[in-house]
Amino acid sequence: MGNGIERPLDLLNASKGKEVIIQLKNDKQFVGILKAFDIHINVVLDNTKEMINGEVKKSFGLTFLRGDTIIFISPSST
Amino acid sequence: MGNGIERPLDLLNASKGKEVIIQLKNDKQFVGILKAFDIHINVVLDNTKEMINGEVKKSFGLTFLRGDTIIFISPSST
Amino acid sequence: MGNGIERPLDLLNASKGKEVIIQLKNDKQFVGILKAFDIHINVVLDNTKEMINGEVKKSFGLTFLRGDTIIFISPSST
Amino acid sequence: MGNGIERPLDLLNASKGKEVIIQLKNDKQFVGILKAFDIHINVVLDNTKEMINGEVKKSFGLTFLRGDTIIFISPSST
Amino acid sequence: MGNGIERPLDLLNASKGKEVIIQLKNDKQFVGILKAFDIHINVVLDNTKEMINGEVKKSFGLTFLRGDTIIFISPSST
Amino acid sequence: MGNGIERPLDLLNASKGKEVIIQLKNDKQFVGILKAFDIHINVVLDNTKEMINGEVKKSFGLTFLRGDTIIFISPSST
Amino acid sequence: MGNGIERPLDLLNASKGKEVIIQLKNDKQFVGILKAFDIHINVVLDNTKEMINGEVKKSFGLTFLRGDTIIFISPSST
Numbered sequence: 001m002g003n004g005i006e007r008p009l010d011l012l013n014a015s016k017g018k019e020v021i022i023q024l025k026n027d028k029q030f031v032g033i034l035k036a037f038d039i040h041i042n043v044v045l046d047n048t049k050e051m052i053n054g055e056v057k058k059s060f061g062l063t064f065l066r067g068d069t070i071i072f073i074s075p076s077s078t
Numbered sequence: 079m080g081n082g083i084e085r086p087l088d089l090l091n092a093s094k095g096k097e098v099i100i101q102l103k104n105d106k107q108f109v110g111i112l113k114a115f116d117i118h119i120n121v122v123l124d125n126t127k128e129m130i131n132g133e134v135k136k137s138f139g140l141t142f143l144r145g146d147t148i149i150f151i152s153p154s155s156t
Numbered sequence: 157m158g159n160g161i162e163r164p165l166d167l168l169n170a171s172k173g174k175e176v177i178i179q180l181k182n183d184k185q186f187v188g189i190l191k192a193f194d195i196h197i198n199v200v201l202d203n204t205k206e207m208i209n210g211e212v213k214k215s216f217g218l219t220f221l222r223g224d225t226i227i228f229i230s231p232s233s234t
Numbered sequence: 235m236g237n238g239i240e241r242p243l244d245l246l247n248a249s250k251g252k253e254v255i256i257q258l259k260n261d262k263q264f265v266g267i268l269k270a271f272d273i274h275i276n277v278v279l280d281n282t283k284e285m286i287n288g289e290v291k292k293s294f295g296l297t298f299l300r301g302d303t304i305i306f307i308s309p310s311s312t
Numbered sequence: 313m314g315n316g317i318e319r320p321l322d323l324l325n326a327s328k329g330k331e332v333i334i335q336l337k338n339d340k341q342f343v344g345i346l347k348a349f350d351i352h353i354n355v356v357l358d359n360t361k362e363m364i365n366g367e368v369k370k371s372f373g374l375t376f377l378r379g380d381t382i383i384f385i386s387p388s389s390t
Numbered sequence: 391m392g393n394g395i396e397r398p399l400d401l402l403n404a405s406k407g408k409e410v411i412i413q414l415k416n417d418k419q420f421v422g423i424l425k426a427f428d429i430h431i432n433v434v435l436d437n438t439k440e441m442i443n444g445e446v447k448k449s450f451g452l453t454f455l456r457g458d459t460i461i462f463i464s465p466s467s468t
Numbered sequence: 469m470g471n472g473i474e475r476p477l478d479l480l481n482a483s484k485g486k487e488v489i490i491q492l493k494n495d496k497q498f499v500g501i502l503k504a505f506d507i508h509i510n511v512v513l514d515n516t517k518e519m520i521n522g523e524v525k526k527s528f529g530l531t532f533l534r535g536d537t538i539i540f541i542s543p544s545s546t
Contacts, residue, residue: 005425008432011454021450024149025416025459026103035083041432041456042086042119048152060099063152064089066119066145067456069103071414074438074453102227104181113161120164120197126230138177141230142167144197144223147181180305182259191239198242198275204308216255219308220245222275222301225259258383260337269317276320276353282386294333297386298323300353300379303337336539338493347473354476354509360542372489375542376479378509378535381493395503398510401532411528415494415537431510431534457534461492464516464531 012037012073019076020045024069028052031076032063041067090115090151097154098123102147106130109154110141119145168193168229175232176201180225184208187232188219197223246271246307253310254279258303262286265310266297275301324349324385331388332357336381340364343388344375353379402427402463409466410435414459418442421466422453431457480505480541487544488513492537496520499544500531509535 005011015034022030022043029052032045048060083089093112100108100121107130110123126138161167171190178186178199185208188201204216239245249268256264256277263286266279282294317323327346334342334355341364344357360372395401405424412420412433419442422435438450473479483502490498490511497520500513516528 005434005452008426008428008434008454010426011434011452026149030150036086036088038086044083044086044089060152062083062089063150064086065150066148068146068458069149070456071416071459072420072453072455074450104227108228114164114166116164122161122164122167138230140161140167141228142164143228144226146224147227182305186306192242192244194242200239200242200245216308217311218239218245219306220242221306222304224302225305260383264384270320270322272320278317278320278323294386296317296323297384298320299384300382302380303383338539342540348476348478350476356473356476356479372542374473374479375540376476377540378538380536381539395512395530398504398506398512398532400504401512401530458536460534461494461537462498462531462533464528 009037009039011075012041012043015073015075021074021076022065023071023073024065025071026069028057030063030065032060034073035062038067041070041073043067043070043073087115087117089153090119090121093151093153099152099154100143101149101151102143103149104147106135108141108143110138112151113140116145119148119151121145121148121151165193165195167231168197168199171229171231177230177232178221179227179229180221181227182225184213186219186221188216190229191218194223197226197229199223199226199229243271243273245309246275246277249307249309255308255310256299257305257307258299259305260303262291264297264299266294268307269296272301275304275307277301277304277307321349321351323387324353324355327385327387333386333388334377335383335385336377337383338381340369342375342377344372346385347374350379353382353385355379355382355385399427399429401465402431402433405463405465411464411466412455413461413463414455415461416459418447420453420455422450424463425452428457431460431463433457433460433463477505477507479543480509480511483541483543489542489544490533491539491541492533493539494537496525498531498533500528502541503530506535509538509541511535511538511541 020034032048035044037043048063050058098112110126113122115121126141128136176190188204191200193199204219206214254268266282269278271277282297284292344360347356349355360375362370410424422438425434427433438453440448488502500516503512505511516531518526
């Protein structure tokens with residue numbers, strides 16, 4: 001999956017439909033299926049789980065995350 | 079509802095008229111009916127409830143929320 | 157009042173001349189008559205009261221509030 | 235003075251040459267004669283007093299205040 | 313010096329070559345001769361002194377200060 | 391490698407395919423192979439390690455890091 | 469070196485190839501040879517030393533520093 005990544009958003013594009021881990025600035029992590037993103041790094045996850053220190057705290061369905069709260073996004077299996 | 083979401087704002091558009099949970103940066107949550115939003119993620123909720131740790135703290139009618147205070151928006155039932 | 161709100165600023169427009177509650181990021185609330193606003197959500201209130209925990213701390217007449225300090229704006233009676 | 239305020243900056247324009255109170259994000263207040271402002275809400279005060287909890291801490295003459303540190307601006311007598 | 317100030321930057325322009333006090337967001341003050349500024353309020357001082365609570369902590373020669381860290385700028389003698 | 395660096399992004403361009411250390415604002419460091427970056431300093435790392443005080447805390451594969459959380463980026467061997 | 473500085477970036481331009489001190493918002497200082505900068509005040513240093521309270525904590529070679537973390541930049545000898 002690392003091939004063909006010329007620009008940062010290429011990784012997000014290649015991760016659509018796959019599970020990603022998203023680290024927020026407030027120490028929370030969200031895990032879910034990446035449905036959509038835009039140039040502000042606003043994202044939509046499906047089957048979203050909010051995690052703190054590796055434990056599932058809450059489950060959501062579809063969730064819109066505002067880009068300016070995000071530190072990193074990593075596909076779960078790469 | 080997860081189908082047809084090409085861009086993050088598509089989820090907000092599909093959630094109009096439905097109940098959403100909005101997490102703010104200051105640890106507060108707002109629950110209400112999504113009436114309107116714009117590209118800054120400014121939103122208007124109706125029948126708004128301010129919640130802290132799952133308890134209703136205050137009730138408002140229509141409320142304008144400034145986008146830059148928002149962490150995530152999730153429809154209540156997805 | 158909830159009808160006819162297509163965009164978030166429509167609520168602010170419908171609230172002109174009426175009393176609104178404005179929550180700031182520093183835990184203070186301002187209550188006053190909404191006189192004017194712009195796209196940055198800068199607002200002008202009249203008969204302004206600064207409130208902390210529901211108590212009036214100070215009274216001002218006309219007050220200009222800078223938009224980037226605002227969390228939410230809600231008409232007092234909706 | 236509340237009449238004729240169509241946009242937030244109209245209040246600042248009407249306050250030129252008059253004493254205003256400016257609340258900053260760091261809990262300090264400045265009181266002085268409003269000499270000038272721009273669309274970023276950068277302002278220049280004259281006869282400036284820096285106040286903390288209602289007490290004058292320092293006096294300055296002309297002072298340039300950067301707009302992004304400002305919470306609100308209110309004319310002293312309205 | 314207060315005359316002829318139509319816009320906030322006019323004060324900075326009138327202060328070129330003179331000593332100014334600059335208050336930063338991190339509670340530090342810089343005193344020095346204002347050499348240059350731009351619309352972002354980036355400034356260059358000469359004979360710069362870093363002060364904390366009125367005491368000189370360090371001396372620099374020419375110093376570039378980034379505008380977004382600045383709260384206010386005041387000419388030393390006005 | 392220091393030659394031919396006319397603009398800051400030239401260093402990032404020269405570091406593509408090499409290991410870099412990235413310091414974030416929240417005291418964490420990421421070490422990995424720089425795959426891509428853009429003008430917002432959004433970056434993609436491969437073989438990513440999250441480090442705190444010099445110890446590897448977690449390993450990721452490909453990771454998208456949002457630019458506004460970054461303090462510095464340094465190639466591991468220069 | 470103070471002559472001929474019309475705009476703030478002129479000082480950075482005159483400092484290319486020379487040692488500068490850079491103060492960051494997180495209380496750290498970087499000392500190194502200024503190789504490049506841009507209008508966002510992103511900079512590249514060479515022979516970089518990270519300092520806390522005047523002590524060298526770490527040494528880097530070439531380092532890219534993101535502009536929005538910088539408080540001031542001063543040439544070491546002016």
